[in-house]
Amino acid sequence: MKNTESVKVLVERNEEISKALYIENQKYYQKLADYVRYGSYLKDEKEIEEFLLQVLEDTLQAQKEGVSAESYFGKDPKSSADELLATLRFDWIGIWKMLGVVFSFYFFFTFAVGNSSVDIISFVVRIVGIVIAVGMIFNIQKRSIYSKKNTRKDRLLSNVLIGLVLLPIILLEFFFKTNLFVVQFPYLLVTCAVFIADLMVTWKWFKTPKEKRDIWSIFMMATWISLFMGIINHVLLPMIISR
Numbered sequence: 001m002k003n004t005e006s007v008k009v010l011v012e013r014n015e016e017i018s019k020a021l022y023i024e025n026q027k028y029y030q031k032l033a034d035y036v037r038y039g040s041y042l043k044d045e046k047e048i049e050e051f052l053l054q055v056l057e058d059t060l061q062a063q064k065e066g067v068s069a070e071s072y073f074g075k076d077p078k079s080s081a082d083e084l085l086a087t088l089r090f091d092w093i094g095i096w097k098m099l100g101v102v103f104s105f106y107f108f109f110t111f112a113v114g115n116s117s118v119d120i121i122s123f124v125v126r127i128v129g130i131v132i133a134v135g136m137i138f139n140i141q142k143r144s145i146y147s148k149k150n151t152r153k154d155r156l157l158s159n160v161l162i163g164l165v166l167l168p169i170i171l172l173e174f175f176f177k178t179n180l181f182v183v184q185f186p187y188l189l190v191t192c193a194v195f196i197a198d199l200m201v202t203w204k205w206f207k208t209p210k211e212k213r214d215i216w217s218i219f220m221m222a223t224w225i226s227l228f229m230g231i232i233n234h235v236l237l238p239m240i241i242s243r
Helices: 007-018 023-039 045-064 069-073 077-087 092-112 120-145 152-175 187-207 214-242
Strands: 117-119 182-184
Touching (some): 007 023, 007 045, 023 069, 023 077, 023 120, 045 069, 092 214, 120 152, 187 214
Antiparallel strands (some): 117 182
Protein backbone atom coordinates (compact mmCIF):
# COMPACT_ATOMS: atom_id res chain seq x y z
CA MET A 1 0.00 0.00 0.00
CA LYS A 2 1.39 3.38 -0.97
CA ASN A 3 2.13 5.81 1.80
CA THR A 4 0.62 8.58 -0.29
CA GLU A 5 -2.80 6.92 -0.35
CA SER A 6 -5.27 9.34 1.20
CA VAL A 7 -7.70 8.63 4.01
CA LYS A 8 -10.59 9.34 1.65
CA VAL A 9 -9.39 6.69 -0.82
CA LEU A 10 -8.93 4.18 2.02
CA VAL A 11 -12.45 4.83 3.35
CA GLU A 12 -13.91 4.38 -0.14
CA ARG A 13 -12.02 1.11 -0.61
CA ASN A 14 -13.20 -0.12 2.78
CA GLU A 15 -16.81 0.67 1.94
CA GLU A 16 -16.52 -1.04 -1.44
CA ILE A 17 -14.97 -4.23 -0.02
CA SER A 18 -17.43 -4.41 2.88
CA LYS A 19 -20.32 -4.68 0.39
CA ALA A 20 -18.91 -8.03 -0.77
CA LEU A 21 -19.13 -9.56 2.72
CA TYR A 22 -21.91 -11.85 3.89
CA ILE A 23 -24.34 -10.27 6.36
CA GLU A 24 -22.86 -11.98 9.43
CA ASN A 25 -19.35 -10.96 8.38
CA GLN A 26 -20.52 -7.41 7.74
CA LYS A 27 -21.96 -7.22 11.27
CA TYR A 28 -18.72 -8.57 12.76
CA TYR A 29 -16.63 -6.06 10.80
CA GLN A 30 -18.95 -3.11 11.45
CA LYS A 31 -18.81 -3.60 15.22
CA LEU A 32 -15.02 -3.77 15.06
CA ALA A 33 -14.84 -0.69 12.80
CA ASP A 34 -17.16 1.33 15.07
CA TYR A 35 -15.15 0.32 18.14
CA VAL A 36 -11.84 1.32 16.55
CA ARG A 37 -13.13 4.59 15.11
CA TYR A 38 -14.76 5.69 18.36
CA GLY A 39 -11.60 4.74 20.24
CA SER A 40 -9.28 6.62 17.90
CA TYR A 41 -10.54 10.12 18.66
CA LEU A 42 -7.77 12.62 17.79
CA LYS A 43 -5.53 9.74 16.65
CA ASP A 44 -4.04 9.11 13.19
CA GLU A 45 -7.03 8.37 10.97
CA LYS A 46 -4.92 6.94 8.15
CA GLU A 47 -3.48 4.22 10.40
CA ILE A 48 -7.01 3.31 11.49
CA GLU A 49 -8.29 2.96 7.93
CA GLU A 50 -5.23 0.95 6.88
CA PHE A 51 -5.88 -1.46 9.78
CA LEU A 52 -9.56 -1.78 8.85
CA LEU A 53 -8.66 -2.33 5.20
CA GLN A 54 -6.36 -5.18 6.21
CA VAL A 55 -9.15 -6.68 8.33
CA LEU A 56 -11.55 -6.44 5.39
CA GLU A 57 -9.13 -8.04 2.94
CA ASP A 58 -8.42 -10.89 5.36
CA THR A 59 -12.14 -11.35 6.04
CA LEU A 60 -12.96 -11.44 2.33
CA GLN A 61 -10.22 -13.99 1.67
CA ALA A 62 -11.45 -16.14 4.58
CA GLN A 63 -15.01 -15.86 3.28
CA LYS A 64 -13.91 -17.18 -0.13
CA GLU A 65 -12.45 -20.18 1.69
CA GLY A 66 -15.72 -20.77 3.55
CA VAL A 67 -14.49 -19.41 6.91
CA SER A 68 -16.52 -16.83 8.85
CA ALA A 69 -14.97 -13.65 10.25
CA GLU A 70 -15.58 -14.86 13.80
CA SER A 71 -13.85 -18.18 13.12
CA TYR A 72 -10.93 -16.42 11.43
CA PHE A 73 -10.34 -13.59 13.93
CA GLY A 74 -11.85 -15.17 17.04
CA LYS A 75 -14.67 -14.16 19.36
CA ASP A 76 -12.66 -11.37 20.99
CA PRO A 77 -11.70 -8.85 18.28
CA LYS A 78 -11.80 -6.18 20.99
CA SER A 79 -8.37 -7.29 22.28
CA SER A 80 -6.72 -6.82 18.86
CA ALA A 81 -8.42 -3.44 18.51
CA ASP A 82 -7.21 -2.35 21.96
CA GLU A 83 -3.64 -3.32 21.07
CA LEU A 84 -3.83 -1.21 17.93
CA LEU A 85 -5.37 1.78 19.73
CA ALA A 86 -2.60 1.68 22.35
CA THR A 87 0.06 2.12 19.64
CA LEU A 88 -1.57 4.95 17.71
CA ARG A 89 0.04 8.38 17.79
CA PHE A 90 -1.88 11.62 18.10
CA ASP A 91 -2.84 13.24 14.82
CA TRP A 92 -1.95 16.87 15.49
CA ILE A 93 -3.32 18.02 12.14
CA GLY A 94 -6.56 16.24 12.97
CA ILE A 95 -6.63 17.93 16.37
CA TRP A 96 -6.37 21.35 14.74
CA LYS A 97 -9.09 20.38 12.27
CA MET A 98 -11.33 19.35 15.15
CA LEU A 99 -10.66 22.63 16.95
CA GLY A 100 -11.46 24.45 13.72
CA VAL A 101 -14.80 22.64 13.36
CA VAL A 102 -15.73 23.31 16.99
CA PHE A 103 -14.66 26.95 16.67
CA SER A 104 -16.73 27.35 13.49
CA PHE A 105 -19.88 25.91 15.03
CA TYR A 106 -19.50 28.00 18.15
CA PHE A 107 -18.82 31.08 16.04
CA PHE A 108 -21.96 30.44 13.98
CA PHE A 109 -23.99 29.89 17.16
CA THR A 110 -22.70 33.11 18.73
CA PHE A 111 -23.57 35.04 15.59
CA ALA A 112 -27.00 33.38 15.27
CA VAL A 113 -28.19 34.27 18.79
CA GLY A 114 -27.43 37.92 18.20
CA ASN A 115 -24.34 38.42 20.34
CA SER A 116 -22.39 41.49 19.27
CA SER A 117 -19.25 40.56 21.22
CA VAL A 118 -17.40 37.51 22.48
CA ASP A 119 -15.61 36.90 25.78
CA ILE A 120 -12.35 35.37 24.53
CA ILE A 121 -11.33 33.63 27.78
CA SER A 122 -14.70 31.98 28.36
CA PHE A 123 -14.82 31.19 24.64
CA VAL A 124 -11.52 29.27 24.83
CA VAL A 125 -12.68 27.44 27.97
CA ARG A 126 -15.87 26.37 26.17
CA ILE A 127 -13.96 25.19 23.11
CA VAL A 128 -11.65 23.04 25.25
CA GLY A 129 -14.67 21.76 27.18
CA ILE A 130 -16.44 20.76 23.97
CA VAL A 131 -13.37 18.88 22.68
CA ILE A 132 -13.08 16.99 25.98
CA ALA A 133 -16.82 16.29 26.01
CA VAL A 134 -16.71 14.85 22.48
CA GLY A 135 -13.83 12.58 23.52
CA MET A 136 -15.80 11.36 26.55
CA ILE A 137 -18.90 10.73 24.41
CA PHE A 138 -16.84 8.73 21.91
CA ASN A 139 -15.42 6.68 24.78
CA ILE A 140 -18.93 5.97 26.12
CA GLN A 141 -20.04 4.88 22.65
CA LYS A 142 -16.94 2.71 22.23
CA ARG A 143 -17.50 0.91 25.53
CA SER A 144 -21.12 0.16 24.64
CA ILE A 145 -20.27 -1.66 21.39
CA TYR A 146 -18.84 -4.82 22.96
CA SER A 147 -20.94 -4.62 26.11
CA LYS A 148 -21.79 -8.17 27.17
CA LYS A 149 -25.44 -7.34 27.76
CA ASN A 150 -26.07 -4.39 25.41
CA THR A 151 -29.71 -4.30 26.53
CA ARG A 152 -32.13 -1.41 26.22
CA LYS A 153 -31.25 -0.50 29.80
CA ASP A 154 -27.54 -0.32 28.90
CA ARG A 155 -28.27 1.88 25.90
CA LEU A 156 -30.44 4.13 28.04
CA LEU A 157 -27.60 4.40 30.57
CA SER A 158 -25.20 5.37 27.78
CA ASN A 159 -27.58 8.12 26.66
CA VAL A 160 -27.91 9.37 30.24
CA LEU A 161 -24.12 9.49 30.59
CA ILE A 162 -23.86 11.43 27.34
CA GLY A 163 -26.43 13.88 28.68
CA LEU A 164 -24.43 14.31 31.88
CA VAL A 165 -21.29 14.98 29.83
CA LEU A 166 -23.08 17.67 27.80
CA LEU A 167 -24.70 19.33 30.82
CA PRO A 168 -21.54 21.18 31.98
CA ILE A 169 -21.06 22.52 28.44
CA ILE A 170 -24.59 23.92 28.47
CA LEU A 171 -24.06 25.41 31.94
CA LEU A 172 -20.79 26.99 30.82
CA GLU A 173 -22.65 28.71 28.01
CA PHE A 174 -25.09 30.41 30.36
CA PHE A 175 -23.12 30.97 33.56
CA PHE A 176 -19.39 31.19 32.81
CA LYS A 177 -18.35 34.71 31.78
CA THR A 178 -15.14 36.52 32.74
CA ASN A 179 -15.50 39.84 30.85
CA LEU A 180 -11.70 40.16 31.02
CA PHE A 181 -11.02 40.19 27.28
CA VAL A 182 -14.12 41.04 25.27
CA VAL A 183 -13.97 41.54 21.50
CA GLN A 184 -16.71 43.33 19.57
CA PHE A 185 -18.11 41.71 16.43
CA PRO A 186 -17.77 43.79 13.24
CA TYR A 187 -21.28 42.83 12.12
CA LEU A 188 -20.93 43.39 8.37
CA LEU A 189 -17.61 41.54 8.18
CA VAL A 190 -18.93 38.62 10.22
CA THR A 191 -22.09 38.41 8.10
CA CYS A 192 -19.97 38.23 4.94
CA ALA A 193 -17.76 35.54 6.51
CA VAL A 194 -20.79 33.43 7.47
CA PHE A 195 -22.29 33.87 3.99
CA ILE A 196 -19.05 32.77 2.32
CA ALA A 197 -18.89 29.76 4.68
CA ASP A 198 -22.49 28.89 3.69
CA LEU A 199 -21.59 28.97 0.00
CA MET A 200 -18.49 26.79 0.57
CA VAL A 201 -20.44 24.19 2.56
CA THR A 202 -23.23 24.18 -0.04
CA TRP A 203 -20.67 23.72 -2.83
CA LYS A 204 -19.11 20.82 -0.90
CA TRP A 205 -22.58 19.30 -0.43
CA PHE A 206 -23.23 19.32 -4.20
CA LYS A 207 -19.76 17.87 -4.93
CA THR A 208 -20.25 15.01 -2.45
CA PRO A 209 -21.90 11.75 -3.65
CA LYS A 210 -25.54 11.46 -2.51
CA GLU A 211 -24.88 8.46 -0.26
CA LYS A 212 -22.22 10.42 1.68
CA ARG A 213 -24.04 13.74 2.10
CA ASP A 214 -25.42 13.16 5.59
CA ILE A 215 -22.73 15.03 7.55
CA TRP A 216 -22.55 17.82 4.98
CA SER A 217 -26.34 18.15 5.08
CA ILE A 218 -26.05 18.86 8.81
CA PHE A 219 -23.28 21.42 8.23
CA MET A 220 -25.23 23.12 5.45
CA MET A 221 -28.43 23.32 7.48
CA ALA A 222 -26.57 24.65 10.54
CA THR A 223 -24.68 27.35 8.63
CA TRP A 224 -27.68 28.67 6.69
CA ILE A 225 -29.85 28.69 9.81
CA SER A 226 -27.08 30.60 11.59
CA LEU A 227 -27.01 33.20 8.81
CA PHE A 228 -30.76 33.79 8.80
CA MET A 229 -31.01 33.81 12.59
CA GLY A 230 -28.08 36.24 12.78
CA ILE A 231 -29.74 38.62 10.32
CA ILE A 232 -33.02 38.41 12.27
CA ASN A 233 -31.34 39.02 15.64
CA HIS A 234 -28.88 41.68 14.46
CA VAL A 235 -31.08 43.58 12.00
CA LEU A 236 -34.79 42.80 12.00
CA LEU A 237 -35.41 42.54 15.74
CA PRO A 238 -33.55 45.79 16.57
CA MET A 239 -35.59 47.55 13.85
CA ILE A 240 -38.85 46.21 15.28
CA ILE A 241 -37.90 47.06 18.86
CA SER A 242 -36.79 50.58 17.95
CA ARG A 243 -40.18 51.43 16.47
